[in-house]
Amino acid sequence: MSSTDLDAPPLKLILAAIIIVVGLHVLTAVALVAIKTPEIKVEPKKDTPPIEIEMMTLPVKTVIPEVEEVQEVTPKKAAPKTESKPEPKKPAPSKPKVAPVVKAKQNIPEKPVVKAKKADIAPVVKVEKKKPDIIKKEVSKKPIVESKVDTSMADSQREAEERRKMLAAESQKAAQEAHDRAVQDAKKIADAKAAREAQAEANARKAAEDKAAKDAAQKAAAAASNEPVSFTASAADWASAPNFSFPTRAARRASSGDTFKVVLILRVNKQGGIDSARVAQSSGNSIVDKEAQRQVSSGKFRPFTKNGVPVVGNVTLPVTYNVP
Structure with a gap:
């Protein structure tokens, strides 16, 4: 110890105090170990x-x-x-x-x-x-003990099973209804298709019958129209009239102011064209007659019709020439 620390206790006193404290702790621990812990007596359950x-x-x-x-x-x-x-x-x-x-x-x-x-x-x-x-x-003699069983899990399972059965029944019902609707829709589609096919067959049959009747009528009309029908010149309507002029070759044998008249019979087809021209009455001059046949062939009539059907016609056409 230094000479300046006068108030500090001596070392032996400090050691003695430490030993005493440690000894007291040891004695306390031994006393605690030696003391018996009181046992807790559990009273047995008395059966009433x-x-x-x-x-x-x-x-x-x-x-x-x-x-x-x-x-x-x-x-x-x-x-x-x-x-x-x-x-x-x-x-x-x-x-x-x-x-x-x-x-x-x-x-x-x-x-x-x-x-x-x-x-x-x-x-x-x-x-x-x-x-x-x-x-x-x-x-x-034995006391009745009411045992309470927790049925919440069983109840939840039962409710879940009931819900599952209900959902299954609803699903089955919905599937059955969907199947019935599908069957009804398919039947409606099939019936509509059959009706359309039947209508188409009926229309086709009617069209065929109408066409056959029309063809027969056309054939009959054609057969009838192939027979020439006589028309007068006044009933004829020129679509393109020919240009009739006195031929210069026939002027040598004719005098000025003479008149030549020739009557022609024309075969007019269904389109109005002149297929042929023959002399029904001669003018007395062969040159005039031939020239009249040639000139009339350049013309065209409107088609002749009978009952609305074009026919072949025979037209009697008188042609008069004046010598210039």
């Missing part, structure tokens, strides 16, 4: 014995009347009356009949003693005591 209940009825007390005997009575005293206790719920016994007191004659020295007759008492009926009805209610 069952309670026995007996239903008992109280016995009815039957009162037996007591009969007192009548003693001899002197003339001075009134005869004693016999009293009887009434029985419960039974008719009271009749009062005992007491004989009248007879007074003794004076000439008789002795006093007569009148004996009272015993009262007529109804016979005592012995009432048997009924044993009380004892109702024993047996109670189980």
Whole structure:
């Protein structure tokens, strides 16, 4: 230790204090180990014995009347009356009949003693005591323990099963309804297709019949139109009229102012064209006749019709030439 630390305790004192403290701790630990821990006694569960209940009825007390005997009575005293206790719920016994007191004659020295007759008492009926009805209610010796079972899981499973069955039934019903709708739609489509096909067949058959009838009518009309029909020049309508002019070659044999008339019969086809021209009446000049046939072939008529059908026509056409 330094000479300047005067207030510090000596080292031996410090060591002694440390040893004392350690020793006290050790002793405390040993004492704690040595102390026995009190054991906690668990009281066994007492089984409460069952309670026995007996239903008992109280016995009815039957009162037996007591009969007192009548003693001899002197003339001075009134005869004693016999009293009887009434029985419960039974008719009271009749009062005992007491004989009248007879007074003794004076000439008789002795006093007569009148004996009272015993009262007529109804016979005592012995009432048997009924044993009380004892109702024993047996109670189980073992205490009934109501065990509570947790049914929430079972309930949830049952509800889940019911929901599953319900969903399955609804799904099956929906599938059946969808199937029925599909069958109905397919039937409607098939019926509509069959109706369209039947209508198409009917239309085709009718069209074929109409076409056949039309063709037959056309053939008949064509056959009829192939027969030439005679028309006059006034009934003919030129689509393109020919140019008729007196031929210069025929002028050598003719004089100025002469007139040549030729009648032609023209075969006109269904289109109005002139297929042929023949001389029905000559003009007397062959050159004029030929020139008239040539010139008329350049013209064209409008088609001749009969009942609205083009026909072949024979047209009689007179042609007149004037010599210039």
